Amino acid sequence: MHQGSCHCGAVKLTLPSTPEVATSCNCSLCRRIGGPWVYFEFGTVRIEGHPENTTGYVQGDKTLRTIRCRTCGCVTHWEPIDAAPGARHGVHLGNFDPELIAAVKVRRFDGANSWKFFDELPE
Template sequence: MRLTLPSTPDSATSCNCSLCRRIGGPWAYFEWGTVKIEAAPDATESYVQGDRTLRTIRCRHCGCVTHWEPIPAEAGTRHGVHLGNFDPKLIASVRVRRFDGADTWRFLDE
């Protein structure tokens, strides 16, 4: 599986919600359809959380979560990419903001 970002993100988000706490981050966000995803049809597996607003995708080969897709996936919606799958220099080059997705739904570093 290969993901190609449309640009270097300006910032990324580290979230503490129940899902992100387990799979980590940080996450960079792009408009749906702008991230190039190359994978064989059976190379990934998805998980849909309780509120059914996003589908988390993982690689069947290594098990790493690669990204999440909005439900429904439509132009203009946000698409999250797990930056932990890229060169560490990329993460070091962007501001990583802390988000309280577990409680207040606010950034903790404002």
């Protein structure tokens, strides 16, 4: 079990398992808030302090809500607006121990243009 939190500790996250791969995205939002992101089935990440200590931001195609702490402003996760069965949940790995971050392979994703991983693009 891996536990993390926003900077002030008002929002705490517990991952259901150890992530093996994370994503660093360059879309207009992720390039501003950073990453990397790890993904789990929606509802499997335990989040304490949400929604009472968080606020959300919805942009673009309005399919997900990016969540941040109301106090310190750290982005903690994103969640689907329509949480259909099998929906994904993104967790900002920057809120966890640096040793966990260092142990996870990070793939770079071109969310700004091609919607493909850079290692899949022709050179």
